[in-house]
Amino acid sequence: MTGAFLLAQALLPHGFAQNVRVEIADGRFTAVEPGAAVAPGTERIAGLALPGVPNLHCHAFQRGMAGLAERRGPASDSFWTWREVMYRFLARLTPDDAEAIAAFAYMQMLERGFTAVAEFHYLHHDIDGRPYADLGEMAGRMAAAAHATGIGLTLLPSLYGHGGFGGAPPVEGQRRFLNDPDRFARLVARSREIVAAVPGGTVGVAPHSLRAVTPETLRAAIALAPGGPIHIHAAEQVKEVEDCVAWSGRPPVAWLLDEMPVDEHWVLIHTTHTTPDETVRLARAGAVAGLCPLTEASLGDGIFDGARYLETSGRFGIGTDSNIDIDPAGELRQLEYSQRLAHRARNVMATAEGESTGRRLLGEALAGGAQALGQPIGAIAVGRRADFVVLDTTYPDLAAVAGDATGGRSTDRLIDLWLFVAGREAVGTVMAGGEIVVRDGHHRARDAITARYLATLRRILAA
Incomplete structure (x- = not known):
C-alpha cells in the first residue's frame, strides 16, 4: 500500500x-x-x-485447545500431562481446521497489538502420520492465515525426530511432527517457496528441542539457515533439565552454548531453568531469550531469571506460545509480576531510578522481537x-x-x-x-x- x-x-x-x-x-x-x-x-x-509488537513464539493450532486442559487429573498435573491433551486434540485436526484456528489466533494478535509472528511450526503431517502430497501443506495453511489477516510472518519449520534425549524413539502422539534431516531439508525449501508469496514473510528453522533431535540432526538443521533465525525450546521444565543432565552431564542451555555456535541469530525459547552462569553466558552470546510468561505460568513451568539477565544486557522478546490468552500487554505484565513474586520487590525489570517499567519492558520486547523474527520491524x-x-x-x-x-x-x-x-x-x-x-x-x-x-x-x- x-x-x-x-x-x-x-x-x-x-x-x-x-x-x-x-x-x-x-x-x-x-x-x-x-x-x-x-x-x-x-x-x-x-x-x-x-x-507494532513482534510475537516471537507461537504454536497457532493450540489456540483451538485453549481451556481444554483445565481439569485436574488423577495425579499431579504438569506440562507433561498437558501434552497428552494436545496429542488427543491433534488426532482430529485437518488442514482446513489448522488454517481456521491460525487465522483466528492471528486476528486476535493484531487486535491486541502484535503485528508480526514467528510461527514455530511442527504440525506437518496427516492424522495418521503420513506426509501430505504437498510436504508443505500445513506450512501453506499458516502462510494463508497470515496473508488473510495481514500479520507479518516468520515461518519456522520445526525438526522433530525423537521422543527424548539421546535419540529415544518417538511416541504415537508425535507422529504428525516427525521428519528425518533429508525430508526436513525439503520441507524448509518448500516453506521458502510458500512464504515468498506472503508480504512481510521470511523463513528460518526451529530444531524443536534437544530432546527431539540429536547433535548430528541439530547441526544439519541449523546448516539450512546460516543467517538465521534459529529457534529452539530450552530449559522449560525441571524434568527436561534433569533428563538433559542425565544424557550429557550438562543442562540444555549450557550444552547449547558449549556445543553450538549460539549467537545473535539464535532464539532460546523459555530458558526458565538456568543457572546464574548460563544466564550470563546466554546474554553475552547475543542470543534472544524467547519468553512466554502467560503460557509458562499456565503450565507451571517456573520463573525466568529476568533481573540477572537484564543486568548483563541480555536481549529478550515475548511470545504467546499456547495462545491461551493473546495479549502483548498481558505477557509483559506477567513477566514483571513474576519477577516481583520471585524477588518480593516492585519494578524489578526497570534498570534505573525513575525509569518507567512499562517503557523498559516494551523497548526490550520490540528490539528483541525484531532480532528474533529476523525482520525489519519493531x-x-x-x-x-x-x-x-x-x-x-x-x-x-x-x-x-x-x-x-x-x-x-x-x-x-x-x-x-x-x-x-x-x-x-x-x-x-x-x-x-x-x-x-x-x-x-x-x-x-x-x-x-x-x-x-x-x-x-x-x-x-x-x-
Whole structure:
C-alpha cells in the first residue's frame, strides 16, 4: 500500500514526537517527519502510536485447545500431562481446521497489538502420520492465515525426530511432527517457496528441542539457515533439565552454548531453568531469550531469571506460545509480576531510578522481537515494515493523563497504563505492512474469521 498518515503522537527511535507524518510504499515506511502539518490526502490518526509488537513464539493450532486442559487429573498435573491433551486434540485436526484456528489466533494478535509472528511450526503431517502430497501443506495453511489477516510472518519449520534425549524413539502422539534431516531439508525449501508469496514473510528453522533431535540432526538443521533465525525450546521444565543432565552431564542451555555456535541469530525459547552462569553466558552470546510468561505460568513451568539477565544486557522478546490468552500487554505484565513474586520487590525489570517499567519492558520486547523474527520491524522508522499500534487515549485511564502527555515521563505513563491497567481495551487502530487492519479495536475481517473458527471448533469438539 502507498499512502500518508499523520500520527498525533508517536514513539520514534529517539523518543516521543507529535504530529508525525509517515509515508508508506510497498509496506514500508519511506518517510517519517515529526512536527508536520496536516496536508491534503493525509489521514490523521489520533491517539498514541507505538511500534507494532513482534510475537516471537507461537504454536497457532493450540489456540483451538485453549481451556481444554483445565481439569485436574488423577495425579499431579504438569506440562507433561498437558501434552497428552494436545496429542488427543491433534488426532482430529485437518488442514482446513489448522488454517481456521491460525487465522483466528492471528486476528486476535493484531487486535491486541502484535503485528508480526514467528510461527514455530511442527504440525506437518496427516492424522495418521503420513506426509501430505504437498510436504508443505500445513506450512501453506499458516502462510494463508497470515496473508488473510495481514500479520507479518516468520515461518519456522520445526525438526522433530525423537521422543527424548539421546535419540529415544518417538511416541504415537508425535507422529504428525516427525521428519528425518533429508525430508526436513525439503520441507524448509518448500516453506521458502510458500512464504515468498506472503508480504512481510521470511523463513528460518526451529530444531524443536534437544530432546527431539540429536547433535548430528541439530547441526544439519541449523546448516539450512546460516543467517538465521534459529529457534529452539530450552530449559522449560525441571524434568527436561534433569533428563538433559542425565544424557550429557550438562543442562540444555549450557550444552547449547558449549556445543553450538549460539549467537545473535539464535532464539532460546523459555530458558526458565538456568543457572546464574548460563544466564550470563546466554546474554553475552547475543542470543534472544524467547519468553512466554502467560503460557509458562499456565503450565507451571517456573520463573525466568529476568533481573540477572537484564543486568548483563541480555536481549529478550515475548511470545504467546499456547495462545491461551493473546495479549502483548498481558505477557509483559506477567513477566514483571513474576519477577516481583520471585524477588518480593516492585519494578524489578526497570534498570534505573525513575525509569518507567512499562517503557523498559516494551523497548526490550520490540528490539528483541525484531532480532528474533529476523525482520525489519519493531520501530517507526524509514525502511522498517509499516507496522504501528495506536492506543486510544480517550480510554478513561489514559485520558486522565493524555492531555499532558507531550513527551518524556508523562508519555511513558501512557505505556505504563496500557501494560498494567488497560491492556487490550486500549488498542484502537493497528497497521500491519502498510494496511490498516484494525479500527476501533476490530479486525476488518473479524466476522468471517470468527464464524469459520466457531464452526471448526464445534466440529472438532463434537467428534
